[in-house]
Amino acid sequence: MSPIAVPVNKTYKIATMGADGIGPEVISAGVEVLKTLESAAGDFKLEFQDYDWSSETYKKTGKYIPDGGLESLKKHDAILFGAVGAPDVPDHISLWGLRLAICQPLQQYANVRPTKIFRGTESPLRNASPGSLDWVIIRENSEGEYAGQGGRSHKGHPWETATEVSIFTRHAVERIMRFAFETARKRPRKLLTVVTKSNAQRNGMVLWDEVAAEIANEFPDVTTDKMLVDAMTCRMVLKPESLDTIVATNLHADILSDLAAALAGSIGIAPTSNLDPTREHPSMFEPIHGSAFDITGKGIANPVATFWTAAEMLSWLGEEAAAQRLLECVERVCEKGIKTTDLGGSANTAQVTAAVCDEIRASYSRK
Ligand code: NAI
Ligand code: MG
Numbered sequence: 001m002s003p004i005a006v007p008v009n010k011t012y013k014i015a016t017m018g019a020d021g022i023g024p025e026v027i028s029a030g031v032e033v034l035k036t037l038e039s040a041a042g043d044f045k046l047e048f049q050d051y052d053w054s055s056e057t058y059k060k061t062g063k064y065i066p067d068g069g070l071e072s073l074k075k076h077d078a079i080l081f082g083a084v085g086a087p088d089v090p091d092h093i094s095l096w097g098l099r100l101a102i103c104q105p106l107q108q109y110a111n112v113r114p115t116k117i118f119r120g121t122e123s124p125l126r127n128a129s130p131g132s133l134d135w136v137i138i139r140e141n142s143e144g145e146y147a148g149q150g151g152r153s154h155k156g157h158p159w160e161t162a163t164e165v166s167i168f169t170r171h172a173v174e175r176i177m178r179f180a181f182e183t184a185r186k187r188p189r190k191l192l193t194v195v196t197k198s199n200a201q202r203n204g205m206v207l208w209d210e211v212a213a214e215i216a217n218e219f220p221d222v223t224t225d226k227m228l229v230d231a232m233t234c235r236m237v238l239k240p241e242s243l244d245t246i247v248a249t250n251l252h253a254d255i256l257s258d259l260a261a262a263l264a265g266s267i268g269i270a271p272t273s274n275l276d277p278t279r280e281h282p283s284m285f286e287p288i289h290g291s292a293f294d295i296t297g298k299g300i301a302n303p304v305a306t307f308w309t310a311a312e313m314l315s316w317l318g319e320e321a322a323a324q325r326l327l328e329c330v331e332r333v334c335e336k337g338i339k340t341t342d343l344g345g346s347a348n349t350a351q352v353t354a355a356v357c358d359e360i361r362a363s364y365s366r367k
Pocket of ligand 1: 086292305342
């Protein structure tokens with residue numbers, strides 16, 4: 001007789017890194033919500049390990065990532081990241097010292113940024129309501145305008161020169177296009193918009209367009225169209241319902257996704273995933289927003305972006321049901337009007353977090 005299958009609890013090792021500004025505030029809220037979900041769901045386990053890498057450690061030690069740090073990060077199944085950036089460290093030092101220093105070597109080449117209008121929240125667009133703006137922006141995350149190539153010469157002279165070279169390789173464009181088409185295929189509308197600037201940038205962006213057209217042949221069930229990035233900003237504002245999945249370069253998608261977050265109501269709700277789709281390395285999940293110096297330490301940061309980020313992380317780990325349950329609970333809390341000031345409410349971080357935890361417990365007790 002074969003033994004009766006006993007459900008085995010899956011355990012996921014999560015590295016947490018709040019880093020700077022409101023990062024630690026929203027990450028601790030995220031961990032609280034995840035622990036509540038873990039105990040309410042009861043069919044998976046999360047093991048958290050905190051890393052104190054931040055601009056503070058950089059100022060003390062001269063390094064954001066200590067020697068051997070990346071190797072220890074690789075032992076985790078996922079990384080939950082807050083934000084990096086401090087008023088007294090130049091932004092290019094902090095970004096390249098920590099966030100890009102993780103994304104690039106771990107080959108997290110696909111940056112995924114879903115955006116939608118939550119029930120109970122308002123878009124600044126007059127006619128937009130939940131359902132009329134529901135997008136996934138796929139951002140190339142390994143090269144393009146942020147490849148890190150270029151240099152400065154003749155520093156301080158009137159003839160000082162600086163170059164920032166955009167790099168587009170067939171290898172990286174193919175893999176991000178394939179990922180974008182696969183994402184579009186999984187969504188009901190099967191619609192992919194390829195953002196470009198190949199009218200003005202006649203090398204890298206033309207390769208980008210050509211590869212997009214080639215990969216499109218592998219996905220005859222996905223409808224595609226092409227938009228110049230400047231015209232894309234107008235379409236996002238004027239016809240949000242005409243868009244679904246969007247693929248763009250590192251720089252273009254960086255800018256468009258902040259616009260997307262604002263159109264959905266606030267940068268305080270927008271999540272992002274830095275994925276290694278090969279799963280050779282752990283992927284990193286973070287709210288889109290930065291350190292938000294103006295509200296740091298006040299306890300009013302919106303934790304919803306981190307909750308949605310946590311849901312994206314669970315979904316990537318294979319806990320789709322728990323991920324959907326979490327997102328539904330967050331939306332219900334918004335609907336009840338328990339919102340931070342950026343969404344027009346008056347609740348603080350702790351109150352929103354407590355309300356989401358209550359909603360999770362209530363949701364599982366109904367199951
Ligand atoms: P930011 O996202 O930190 O702040 C922009 C505005 O949005 C501020 O008024 C802020 O209060 C508000 N905001 C952001 N998150 C919020 C939240 N959860 N709840 C309520 N309001 C929120 O962008 P900013 O000011 O351009 O950058 C500040 C620092 O963060 C810089 O050092 C920058 O380099 C860094 N940064 C880091 C990122 C990362 O780690 N991935 C991403 C963006 C910026
Ligand atoms: Mg950005």
